Amino acid sequence: MDTDTIDGQPRVVATDAALAFIDEIRKDYPDILFHQSGGCCDGSSPMCYPADDYIVGDRDVKLGEIGGVPVYISASQFEVWRHTQLIIDVVPGRGGMFSLDNGRERRFLTRSRMFDGGEACAIPLVKRG
Template sequence: MIDQSDNSEPRVLATEAALAFLDKIRADHPDILFHQSGGCCDGSSPMCYPVSEYRVGETDVKLGEIGGVPFYISGSQFEVWKHTQLIIDVVDGRGGMFSLDNGRERRFLTRSRLFSGGEACPVPMVKT
Protein backbone atom coordinates (compact mmCIF):
# COMPACT_ATOMS: atom_id res chain seq x y z
CA MET A 1 0.00 0.00 0.00
CA ILE A 2 1.25 3.46 -0.90
CA ASP A 3 0.50 6.30 1.50
CA GLN A 4 -0.20 9.78 0.14
CA SER A 5 -1.81 11.04 3.35
CA ASP A 6 1.35 12.75 4.67
CA ASN A 7 1.40 15.55 2.05
CA SER A 8 0.81 19.11 3.26
CA GLU A 9 -2.41 19.66 1.28
CA PRO A 10 -5.03 16.94 1.92
CA ARG A 11 -5.79 14.76 -1.09
CA VAL A 12 -9.25 13.93 0.24
CA LEU A 13 -11.73 16.08 2.19
CA ALA A 14 -15.37 15.70 3.21
CA THR A 15 -18.24 18.13 3.47
CA GLU A 16 -20.04 18.58 6.78
CA ALA A 17 -23.03 16.71 5.30
CA ALA A 18 -20.80 13.77 4.36
CA LEU A 19 -19.25 13.68 7.84
CA ALA A 20 -22.70 13.69 9.47
CA PHE A 21 -23.82 10.85 7.19
CA LEU A 22 -20.61 8.98 7.96
CA ASP A 23 -21.39 9.25 11.69
CA LYS A 24 -24.78 7.58 11.07
CA ILE A 25 -23.13 4.70 9.23
CA ARG A 26 -20.48 4.32 11.95
CA ALA A 27 -23.23 3.95 14.55
CA ASP A 28 -24.04 0.62 12.84
CA HIS A 29 -20.53 -0.19 11.54
CA PRO A 30 -17.81 1.41 13.67
CA ASP A 31 -14.74 0.00 11.85
CA ILE A 32 -14.98 1.03 8.18
CA LEU A 33 -12.92 2.27 5.25
CA PHE A 34 -13.52 3.99 1.91
CA HIS A 35 -12.29 2.90 -1.48
CA GLN A 36 -12.85 5.09 -4.51
CA SER A 37 -14.60 2.94 -7.10
CA GLY A 38 -12.97 2.84 -10.51
CA GLY A 39 -16.18 2.54 -12.46
CA CYS A 40 -18.23 -0.28 -13.95
CA CYS A 41 -21.41 -1.18 -12.06
CA ASP A 42 -21.25 1.53 -9.41
CA GLY A 43 -19.77 4.29 -11.56
CA SER A 44 -17.03 6.16 -9.76
CA SER A 45 -18.62 6.34 -6.33
CA PRO A 46 -16.71 6.35 -3.07
CA MET A 47 -17.54 2.95 -1.61
CA CYS A 48 -17.76 2.39 2.14
CA TYR A 49 -17.00 -1.08 3.54
CA PRO A 50 -16.47 -2.77 6.91
CA VAL A 51 -12.69 -3.14 7.38
CA SER A 52 -13.15 -6.88 7.95
CA GLU A 53 -14.82 -7.28 4.53
CA TYR A 54 -12.41 -5.39 2.29
CA ARG A 55 -8.81 -6.23 1.55
CA VAL A 56 -6.68 -3.21 0.71
CA GLY A 57 -4.50 -4.10 -2.26
CA GLU A 58 -0.74 -3.91 -2.46
CA THR A 59 -0.92 -1.16 -5.10
CA ASP A 60 -3.81 0.77 -3.52
CA VAL A 61 -2.98 4.31 -2.47
CA LYS A 62 -4.09 5.77 0.84
CA LEU A 63 -5.15 9.34 0.10
CA GLY A 64 -5.85 10.22 3.73
CA GLU A 65 -8.74 10.02 6.15
CA ILE A 66 -12.14 11.64 6.42
CA GLY A 67 -13.79 11.67 9.81
CA GLY A 68 -11.09 9.28 11.04
CA VAL A 69 -11.91 6.75 8.30
CA PRO A 70 -9.10 5.76 5.88
CA PHE A 71 -9.70 6.52 2.20
CA TYR A 72 -8.03 4.48 -0.57
CA ILE A 73 -7.89 4.49 -4.36
CA SER A 74 -6.33 1.98 -6.76
CA GLY A 75 -2.81 2.77 -7.91
CA SER A 76 -3.82 2.97 -11.57
CA GLN A 77 -6.69 5.33 -10.78
CA PHE A 78 -4.38 7.44 -8.61
CA GLU A 79 -2.12 7.93 -11.65
CA VAL A 80 -5.06 9.51 -13.48
CA TRP A 81 -6.29 11.59 -10.50
CA LYS A 82 -2.97 12.45 -8.84
CA HIS A 83 -3.34 16.15 -9.64
CA THR A 84 -6.82 16.23 -8.08
CA GLN A 85 -8.18 16.76 -4.59
CA LEU A 86 -11.24 14.61 -3.89
CA ILE A 87 -14.11 16.16 -1.94
CA ILE A 88 -16.56 13.63 -0.59
CA ASP A 89 -20.14 14.87 -0.38
CA VAL A 90 -23.54 13.26 0.14
CA VAL A 91 -26.64 13.50 -2.07
CA ASP A 92 -30.05 11.86 -2.25
CA GLY A 93 -30.13 8.50 -3.99
CA ARG A 94 -28.99 4.91 -3.69
CA GLY A 95 -25.45 4.00 -2.72
CA GLY A 96 -23.23 1.50 -4.47
CA MET A 97 -24.46 -2.07 -4.50
CA PHE A 98 -22.06 -3.31 -1.81
CA SER A 99 -21.38 0.01 -0.09
CA LEU A 100 -22.67 0.67 3.43
CA ASP A 101 -24.52 3.77 2.22
CA ASN A 102 -26.83 1.58 0.11
CA GLY A 103 -30.41 1.37 1.40
CA ARG A 104 -30.22 4.66 3.32
CA GLU A 105 -31.71 6.82 0.53
CA ARG A 106 -28.56 8.96 0.58
CA ARG A 107 -25.22 8.20 -1.00
CA PHE A 108 -21.67 9.46 -1.02
CA LEU A 109 -20.53 11.38 -4.09
CA THR A 110 -17.02 12.37 -5.17
CA ARG A 111 -16.46 15.94 -6.28
CA SER A 112 -13.01 17.16 -7.22
CA ARG A 113 -10.76 20.10 -7.90
CA LEU A 114 -7.36 20.30 -9.56
CA PHE A 115 -4.38 21.10 -7.40
CA SER A 116 -2.64 24.30 -8.40
CA GLY A 117 1.09 24.93 -8.50
CA GLY A 118 3.00 22.88 -5.94
CA GLU A 119 0.09 22.13 -3.58
CA ALA A 120 0.61 18.37 -3.56
CA CYS A 121 3.43 16.08 -4.55
CA PRO A 122 2.20 14.01 -7.54
CA VAL A 123 4.84 11.31 -7.02
CA PRO A 124 3.67 8.43 -4.77
CA MET A 125 5.76 7.93 -1.67
CA VAL A 126 5.94 4.50 -0.07
CA LYS A 127 5.45 4.60 3.68
CA THR A 128 7.57 2.06 5.50
Protein backbone atom coordinates in the same frame (compact mmCIF):
# COMPACT_ATOMS: atom_id res chain seq x y z
CA MET B 1 5.77 7.60 0.02
CA ASP B 2 3.57 10.19 1.70
CA THR B 3 0.41 10.33 -0.36
CA ASP B 4 -1.82 12.01 2.24
CA THR B 5 -1.00 15.60 1.29
CA ILE B 6 0.27 17.70 -1.58
CA ASP B 7 2.10 20.85 -0.55
CA GLY B 8 0.19 20.78 2.75
CA GLN B 9 -3.22 20.18 1.17
CA PRO B 10 -4.96 16.86 1.96
CA ARG B 11 -5.62 14.60 -1.01
CA VAL B 12 -9.07 13.77 0.33
CA VAL B 13 -11.53 15.86 2.36
CA ALA B 14 -15.20 15.55 3.26
CA THR B 15 -18.10 17.96 3.47
CA ASP B 16 -19.92 18.43 6.77
CA ALA B 17 -22.82 16.42 5.32
CA ALA B 18 -20.49 13.54 4.48
CA LEU B 19 -18.94 13.60 7.95
CA ALA B 20 -22.40 13.48 9.54
CA PHE B 21 -23.37 10.58 7.26
CA ILE B 22 -20.18 8.74 8.20
CA ASP B 23 -21.09 9.17 11.89
CA GLU B 24 -24.56 7.76 11.17
CA ILE B 25 -23.15 4.70 9.39
CA ARG B 26 -20.57 4.13 12.14
CA LYS B 27 -23.40 3.68 14.65
CA ASP B 28 -24.19 0.43 12.79
CA TYR B 29 -20.65 -0.36 11.57
CA PRO B 30 -18.03 1.21 13.86
CA ASP B 31 -14.98 0.18 11.78
CA ILE B 32 -15.36 1.20 8.13
CA LEU B 33 -13.22 2.24 5.18
CA PHE B 34 -13.72 3.87 1.80
CA HIS B 35 -12.42 2.68 -1.53
CA GLN B 36 -12.75 5.03 -4.46
CA SER B 37 -14.51 2.90 -7.02
CA GLY B 38 -13.56 2.98 -10.66
CA GLY B 39 -15.66 0.02 -11.71
CA CYS B 40 -18.27 -0.16 -14.42
CA CYS B 41 -21.20 -0.81 -12.10
CA ASP B 42 -20.74 1.98 -9.60
CA GLY B 43 -19.02 4.58 -11.75
CA SER B 44 -16.75 6.72 -9.64
CA SER B 45 -18.64 6.49 -6.37
CA PRO B 46 -16.69 6.21 -3.14
CA MET B 47 -17.67 2.82 -1.78
CA CYS B 48 -18.02 2.41 2.00
CA TYR B 49 -17.36 -1.03 3.49
CA PRO B 50 -16.98 -2.64 6.90
CA ALA B 51 -13.20 -2.65 7.36
CA ASP B 52 -13.09 -6.39 8.06
CA ASP B 53 -15.13 -7.20 4.92
CA TYR B 54 -12.82 -5.50 2.43
CA ILE B 55 -9.28 -6.57 1.62
CA VAL B 56 -7.12 -3.59 0.72
CA GLY B 57 -4.97 -4.61 -2.24
CA ASP B 58 -1.18 -4.47 -2.39
CA ARG B 59 -1.42 -1.81 -5.10
CA ASP B 60 -4.08 0.30 -3.41
CA VAL B 61 -2.98 3.76 -2.31
CA LYS B 62 -4.17 5.30 0.94
CA LEU B 63 -5.23 8.87 0.14
CA GLY B 64 -5.81 9.86 3.74
CA GLU B 65 -8.65 9.81 6.24
CA ILE B 66 -11.98 11.58 6.57
CA GLY B 67 -13.71 11.56 9.92
CA GLY B 68 -11.13 9.04 11.13
CA VAL B 69 -11.99 6.66 8.27
CA PRO B 70 -9.27 5.61 5.80
CA VAL B 71 -9.79 6.28 2.08
CA TYR B 72 -8.08 4.11 -0.54
CA ILE B 73 -7.86 4.15 -4.34
CA SER B 74 -6.32 1.68 -6.80
CA ALA B 75 -2.80 2.56 -7.98
CA SER B 76 -3.91 2.81 -11.61
CA GLN B 77 -6.73 5.18 -10.75
CA PHE B 78 -4.41 7.16 -8.47
CA GLU B 79 -2.12 7.75 -11.46
CA VAL B 80 -5.02 9.32 -13.35
CA TRP B 81 -6.35 11.35 -10.40
CA ARG B 82 -3.06 12.18 -8.67
CA HIS B 83 -3.40 15.85 -9.62
CA THR B 84 -6.80 16.22 -7.92
CA GLN B 85 -8.11 16.61 -4.42
CA LEU B 86 -11.11 14.34 -3.81
CA ILE B 87 -14.02 15.87 -1.94
CA ILE B 88 -16.41 13.30 -0.50
CA ASP B 89 -19.95 14.64 -0.38
CA VAL B 90 -23.49 13.30 0.07
CA VAL B 91 -26.42 13.59 -2.34
CA PRO B 92 -29.93 12.10 -2.44
CA GLY B 93 -30.09 8.67 -4.04
CA ARG B 94 -29.15 5.05 -3.69
CA GLY B 95 -25.62 3.97 -2.86
CA GLY B 96 -23.60 1.29 -4.61
CA MET B 97 -24.93 -2.25 -4.33
CA PHE B 98 -22.32 -3.35 -1.77
CA SER B 99 -21.66 0.03 -0.17
CA LEU B 100 -22.93 0.78 3.34
CA ASP B 101 -24.71 3.91 2.10
CA ASN B 102 -27.11 1.75 0.05
CA GLY B 103 -30.68 1.77 1.33
CA ARG B 104 -30.29 5.00 3.32
CA GLU B 105 -31.83 7.31 0.65
CA ARG B 106 -28.52 9.19 0.43
CA ARG B 107 -25.25 8.23 -1.15
CA PHE B 108 -21.67 9.33 -1.12
CA LEU B 109 -20.41 11.20 -4.17
CA THR B 110 -16.89 12.22 -5.12
CA ARG B 111 -16.31 15.74 -6.29
CA SER B 112 -12.85 16.98 -7.13
CA ARG B 113 -10.68 19.99 -7.63
CA MET B 114 -7.39 20.10 -9.45
CA PHE B 115 -4.31 20.99 -7.47
CA ASP B 116 -2.81 24.18 -8.83
CA GLY B 117 0.39 26.18 -8.75
CA GLY B 118 2.90 24.91 -6.24
CA GLU B 119 0.58 22.07 -5.25
CA ALA B 120 0.78 20.54 -8.73
CA CYS B 121 4.58 20.83 -8.81
CA ALA B 122 4.84 18.89 -5.54
CA ILE B 123 2.93 15.81 -6.74
CA PRO B 124 5.13 12.71 -6.55
CA LEU B 125 4.86 10.01 -9.18
CA VAL B 126 3.87 6.53 -8.06
CA LYS B 127 6.44 4.02 -9.27
CA ARG B 128 5.00 0.86 -10.75
CA GLY B 129 6.24 -2.62 -10.23
